[in-house]
Amino acid sequence: MQTWALACLILTQTIWALLYLTGLPEIMERTWAQFSAQAAYALACYLFGTAAAEYPSQSWMGRAFRALQWSCAAACLRHLIENPLLNLIWPNFTRGSLCGLFRQLLLLVIIGGLLYGVVAIYLTIHRLGLGFRPRLRDWLGVSLALILCIVIVMRRDQLSESTSAFVLAYRLQVINLVILLSAAAMSCLLQGMASQMGGCALTNSFRFLAGHALLRAGLVALSLFPSITALPYFSPVHAFVFQMAPWLFALAATSRAQLSQIEKAQARHTTVPRRNLVEELITPL
Amino acid sequence: MNNPLLNDTELRAAARFYLDRLELNPEDLSSARARVLKAARCLDRASRVHSLLALLCGENTARTAIQASARRHKVQLHQDLPALGWKPLLRDLSHIATELCGKPAGQLIWEIGQ
Numbered sequence: 001m002q003t004w005a006l007a008c009l010i011l012t013q014t015i016w017a018l019l020y021l022t023g024l025p026e027i028m029e030r031t032w033a034q035f036s037a038q039a040a041y042a043l044a045c046y047l048f049g050t051a052a053a054e055y056p057s058q059s060w061m062g063r064a065f066r067a068l069q070w071s072c073a074a075a076c077l078r079h080l081i082e083n084p085l086l087n088l089i090w091p092n093f094t095r096g097s098l099c100g101l102f103r104q105l106l107l108l109v110i111i112g113g114l115l116y117g118v119v120a121i122y123l124t125i126h127r128l129g130l131g132f133r134p135r136l137r138d139w140l141g142v143s144l145a146l147i148l149c150i151v152i153v154m155r156r157d158q159l160s161e162s163t164s165a166f167v168l169a170y171r172l173q174v175i176n177l178v179i180l181l182s183a184a185a186m187s188c189l190l191q192g193m194a195s196q197m198g199g200c201a202l203t204n205s206f207r208f209l210a211g212h213a214l215l216r217a218g219l220v221a222l223s224l225f226p227s228i229t230a231l232p233y234f235s236p237v238h239a240f241v242f243q244m245a246p247w248l249f250a251l252a253a254t255s256r257a258q259l260s261q262i263e264k265a266q267a268r269h270t271t272v273p274r275r276n277l278v279e280e281l282i283t284p285l
Numbered sequence: 286m287n288n289p290l291l292n293d294t295e296l297r298a299a300a301r302f303y304l305d306r307l308e309l310n311p312e313d314l315s316s317a318r319a320r321v322l323k324a325a326r327c328l329d330r331a332s333r334v335h336s337l338l339a340l341l342c343g344e345n346t347a348r349t350a351i352q353a354s355a356r357r358h359k360v361q362l363h364q365d366l367p368a369l370g371w372k373p374l375l376r377d378l379s380h381i382a383t384e385l386c387g388k389p390a391g392q393l394i395w396e397i398g399q
Contacts, residue, residue: 051387054386054387054388054389055383055387055388056383056388059383059384060384061384061385061387062387124384124385125385128350128381128384128385129353130346130349130350130353130381131349131353132345132349196345197342197343197345197346198339198342198343198344198345198346198347199343199344200339200340200341200342200343200344200346201341202341202342202343202385202386203342203343259341259386259390260387260389262340262341263341263386263387263389263390263393264389266337266340266393266397267389267393
């Protein structure tokens, strides 16, 4: 399943690049980007829901995957209302303040779910008392995220919703960005913990999840600096990389689903008795 | 692989270790075989649980989980495990697998460790 998700990521990115490079109307590439993101989030939503059902009801890891499922569901809805095809029915809807308000309300659920999920996963591992501790480079990542939080608050007048007709949309955007960078800060810690745990499907899932949060936060942070956004080809490169974020989420979900497949395969193996080694040890005695 | 438990070769050596410490007069041979069998099976189960836990949660997680559990129950892994019993450790490891990977993983660890 993970291979399929990776293939979908490459395919959707290639098609988007072809649509962009061939100079077709912008609506086509933007519509394709929305469909691609919706497909990725729908896949992740289903798989995270399946994963959450495998945990006891009071488990923090189960709650984490449930929160990530809600985050994916809200993300699907967000990409639905951002579909440029809606502009054919309601002119300039996706560029309007109302769409901006809906977007920020949905982002509150999306990023809130992401932060809750990352924190819950981190706390689950921490509370097991296995001795994994954040390292210096993890704390450096956290520091960088916190510095960017301060930058966002200082530069809040440059945010896209600062000219919105709804004050709520503008305030929500600032809050959402602070939540996103908090999720990125926690992702640095989660990434460090996953690398200490060793390689397996579960830790791959954590890495992709952390990668998703860090990529989104990084791209948002870059767009806050006019000197960077003024660079040639910034916009298409930014859009290209940004579209990878939903598929990183899907890859996190497929990695977790791979763990369930491994469990099922191992459960089948346990039905075959393995007594040869013990018998081999005892018989010559 | 830095296994805190035993691989097959070490398991053979452990069996030999216990065998050497048994007084093998012909009358007690049957009971001695049973004791060695119990010890070997216990270590074999522990080794299998470690391998599965490493597959599901990562190699370092499996190692630290077993070490932390052994510390909690004040068990020296290679010496005390067969004598003191494996169940308390298995219960801990099953709980860790449930917390990290879900109920099927915890159940699987429990079944393999039985």
